Amino acid sequence: MSQAQFAAALLDPDLAAPATVSAGHRSRFAIYRNNVAVSLIEALATRFPAVRRVVGEEFFAEAARLFVARHPPTSRRIAIYGEDFADFLERLPACAEIPYLGDLARLEAARTHAYHAADAAPLGPETLAVLSAESLADLRVTLHPAVAIIVSAHPIVTIWAMNTGEQPFANIDDWRDQAALISRPAIDVEVRILPPGGAAFLTALARATPLAEAAETAQLSAADFDLTLNLAALFSAGLVSHMSMPPEGTIR
Numbered sequence: 001m002s003q004a005q006f007a008a009a010l011l012d013p014d015l016a017a018p019a020t021v022s023a024g025h026r027s028r029f030a031i032y033r034n035n036v037a038v039s040l041i042e043a044l045a046t047r048f049p050a051v052r053r054v055v056g057e058e059f060f061a062e063a064a065r066l067f068v069a070r071h072p073p074t075s076r077r078i079a080i081y082g083e084d085f086a087d088f089l090e091r092l093p094a095c096a097e098i099p100y101l102g103d104l105a106r107l108e109a110a111r112t113h114a115y116h117a118a119d120a121a122p123l124g125p126e127t128l129a130v131l132s133a134e135s136l137a138d139l140r141v142t143l144h145p146a147v148a149i150i151v152s153a154h155p156i157v158t159i160w161a162m163n164t165g166e167q168p169f170a171n172i173d174d175w176r177d178q179a180a181l182i183s184r185p186a187i188d189v190e191v192r193i194l195p196p197g198g199a200a201f202l203t204a205l206a207r208a209t210p211l212a213e214a215a216e217t218a219q220l221s222a223a224d225f226d227l228t229l230n231l232a233a234l235f236s237a238g239l240v241s242h243m244s245m246p247p248e249g250t251i252r
Helices: 001-010 023-047 049-055 059-071 085-091 100-118 125-130 156-162 200-206 209-223 226-234
Strands: 140-143 148-150 178-183 190-193 240-244
Touching: 001 023, 001 240, 023 059, 023 125, 049 059, 049 100, 049 156, 059 085, 085 100, 085 125, 085 209, 100 148, 100 178, 125 156, 125 226, 140 200, 148 200, 178 200, 200 209, 209 226
Parallel strands: none
Antiparallel strands: 140 240, 148 178, 178 190
C-alpha cells in the first residue's frame, strides 16, 4: 500500500483500515484516525469562525468532515490547513443557497495568511512629503507582505463583521458587492472595505505598475475612483513597505 492510500484511509472513516494494519491493532488505528480527523476539523473551525457561524455547528462539522476526507494536509503548519476550503464550499450542493460562503471563506483564509506574513515596517504619510507632484506619476510601491484583496459580488466584509462580533447583527438593506482589504501593518490583522476602484488600484500597484497607470486602471473600473482618497489611505493604513522611482530615462 502506498503512502497516499494509507493517508486516505487515515482521513476517511468510510474506508477500511489498511491491510498492513493487523487485526489486533485496527481498534488503535480507528482511534488514531478519529483523533487526526477531529484535529483537522478543529483547525478548520478555528480558521473559519464566520463561516461556521453562518452555517451552524452541525452543518459545518459535516462539511469539514467531508473536506478532511478529500483534502489531506499538504503542510505541517496546521494553522493554514484549508487552503481549498472556499472552493470546496462553492462546489458543495448543500451550500448553493449561500452564494457568498466561498468568498467569506477566502476572506478568513486571507486573515490567516496576513497574521503569519513576514513583518515589515510600513511607510507613513510623511513619506509623500518628499515627492514632487511630477514624480508621483512614476512612483512604484511594494505592498506590505500581509496585504490581500478579496473582491466579492456580495457584502462579505459586513457579513464577516457581523458573524465575528466586530459589529452587531442587522439587516443588510444595501446588498452590494464589496472588496475586502486585509492587512497587518502592526500586530493586529485589519479588515476594511475598499472604496470604489480601490481593489483595481491596489492590484495594479502590487504588479509594480507606476502610480499614474494604476490610477488610470482604477478609473476604468470605477468612474468615481478618488485618487487623493486612495493615495492617502495607502500610506495612512500602512499598506506600503517600500517605494521606488524608475531610473532616469526609463520608458514606462
